[in-house]
Amino acid sequence: MNRESDIILATKALSKSFGGFVAVNSVSINVRRGSIHAIIGPNGAGKTTLFNLLTKVHQPTSGTIEFNGRDITPLSSPEIARLGLVRSFQISAIFPALTVLQNVRIAIQNRGGRSFDFWRSKTSLNRLNDEAEKYIASVGLEDVLHATAADLPYGRRRALEIATTIAREPELLLLDEPTAGMGSEDVDRTTDLIKKCAADRTVIMVEHNLGVVARLADTITVQVRGQVVAEGSYDVVSNSPIVKQAYLGTDSE
Incomplete structure (x- = not known):
């Protein structure tokens, strides 16, 4: 190179x-x-x-x-996000009333600027679950898959935010x-998580x-x-x- x-x-x-x-x-x-x-x-x-x-x-x-x-x-901002440059904000940007799984699934839907597609059927949205669960497991939240985001301790909410960020598959985080x-x-x-996230991307x-x-x-x-x-x-x-x-x-x- x-x-x-x-x-x-x-x-x-x-x-x-x-x-x-x-x-x-x-x-x-x-x-x-x-x-x-x-x-x-x-x-x-x-x-x-x-x-x-x-x-x-x-x-x-x-x-x-x-x-x-x-x-x-x-x-x-949307244009550069579609290029693969994605930011996780200092103030958590998750949906507190939704579950861990639902938050990550929305991030997958929005990848590349796609619509959130709230109108889609539950069956159709559930097809995203396997992929969402992969990102959730990568940040150690598989045990709270169906917990409401607002009920998570602060550190785990931040882990969820990182999961929703990497679910958009950024090249640069x-x-x-x-x-x-x-x-x-x-x-x-969180330090260990960042190191893990950096294994295949730039941070x-x-x-x-x-x-x-x-x-x-x-x-x-x-x-x-x-x-x-x-x-x-x-x-x-x-x-x-x-x-x-x-x-x-x-x-x-």
Whole structure:
């Protein structure tokens, strides 16, 4: 594989301003195919804004985004999702009144921009069950297949959200604070799950827990006040004086 084809996503001088405030300032990153790439930084670093640009929640003020060598800067969120770039949000985006199985089945229906098809017969929808159960088992929720999502503990709801995300079969999975608000047991379980999910896809994650980052990330990009100040392995960035001053010595998000 040549050097260019090894890059699944690249940003070039990507910027976003809100009025006079520059939230993302000329960010250029290259994400290697098959890697886990973490984005870290203190409060107000612009990490979530960068994610919003990558998934087209916001349009950039300037700069470009390329996915698999294609300029996706002008595309909408649904269009890039159909290309295989899918985001799991920091706030859980599941249907709380539906069961675990129903949530994942809906994600399968919506794969590639297809309709939810609520009008389809129960028999027809049940044909999706085998596939849905495969994704549910992959995140360790097979024992709560028919439980209502709202009744799940917080960590297991987040696992369900990851199941609904991977059910859309993304080539590139973006995780926004996947361990936020979790106790240590759920953090360990979710870390293992992310590692498992990354076995056959690329993952970009914003994460505040440096222990999780150290355990998972192949490459870490450090943002401060909208700019990239360091990039490399955990050992490289954790020993950077700029990072120690701006991030590691302060309260994290």
